[in-house]
Amino acid sequence: MSMLTALKISSSAMNAQMMRLNTTASNLANIDVVGSTSEEAYKAKKPIFKTVIENYTQDNFGASVSVNGIFVSDRENTSRYDPQNPLASRDGYVFMSNVNSIEEMVDMTNASRSYQTNVEVMNATKKMMMSTLQLGK
Template sequence: MSMLTALKISSSAMTAQMTRLNTTASNLANMDVVGSTADGAYKAKKPIFKTMIENYTSDNFEASVKVNGIHVSDRPNAKSYDPSNPAANDDGFVFMSNVNSIEEMVDMTNASRSYQTNVEVMNATKKMMMSTLQLGK
């Protein structure tokens, strides 16, 4: 595996983690949004990652991470009686989003740490490439 391959792998992982951070931010931003129906209420989203293996041989391969899609949570939305809410249905109920803020904060922390780890991998790879260039001096 070449050092450029290591950079490519880390880059794809950073892109995937950025998507994860974006969906988490969207979930947290819409956490308090209500709807008049269960289908109209906000539903949490999670990215689905897939490992991509390219140029596979018996002694070498290139792997990367790809966002394969965004999963919409099927967790039921809580129903709350609030007839004064403008979004209330005819019976006076509103449906809350199904976002769990604790899960989202944990997901955000994990995505952030994974992103930072891949930054460190890129920095180490860059340092090794620079050291290799210095051998000829």
């Protein structure tokens, strides 16, 4: 595997983790959004990652990460009695988002650590490339 392949793999992983952070941020931003019905209430979203294997031979291996889609949670939205809310149904209920803040914080931490790990891989690869260039001196 060439060093450029290592950079490409880390770059694709960083892009995937940025998508994960973006969906987490969206979920946390919409945690208090209510709707008149369960269908109108905000549903948590999660990216679906896919491994893409390229040029697989015994001497060459290239893999990357791509975002294959966005999964919308099918967890039930809870209802709350709030007849004063302008979005309340005829029965006086509003439906809360199905976002779990603890899950989102764990996802955010994991995505951030994975992103940082890939930054370290890129830095190590860059250092190795620079060391290789210094061999000729």
